[in-house]
Amino acid sequence: MFEKSDEKLIAKALAGNKSAWFSLINRYEKSVYHYGVRMTGSHHDAADLMQDIFISVFRNLSSYQGTGAFKSWLFRIAHFRCIEFYRRKRPLVSLDECPDVSEQDPGLTPEVAMMGDQSQRHLMQAMQSLPVNQRAVVELKYFGQFTFDEIADQMGLSSNTVKSRLYSALAKLKQSLEVEYV
DSSP, rough: OOOOOOHHHHHHHHHTOHHHHHHHHHHHHHHHHHHHHHSSHHHHHHHHHHHHHHHHHHGGGGGOSSSHHHHHHHHHHHHHHHHHHHHHHOOOOOOGGOOOSSOTTSOOHHHHHHHHHHHHHHHHHHHSSHHHHHHHHHHHIIISOHHHHHHHHHHTTTHHHHHHHHHHHHHHHHHHHHHHHO
């Protein structure tokens, strides 16, 4: 009925309450997983990345200051883990392996569904072609619904740098997607 705040769950988790820790995981696992899928282009890699992120959060939970939103702190860790992922392994994604991150409407005709799948594949391929720092900004802004200031805080950048990366990424995406449809 009433959801406990992140801060209460964190305090209980730090005190050793396992159900509070699992509640935190359950609250954010889908958004962290989808972040991983969009950043890596692979469901398998996203699951591995999600595991690394939550292990890191667990190990560093005591360092959470509570000055900002827990979600922002969590996604800052996710961003750094993603950077580490790309340092270890730069995935090559074919069109056939692009994940389907949207849920299909069962009432769609096969033609419309196919066009939507193709558009999604083109977008995922275009996102994969972006440098990781630009892809992260696009992901956080449009999929994570974070503000420029929140993204800047998570990535340790200025708001103007975040805006610059976003607009540069959008220009690259526009150019890439226009080429696909011309």
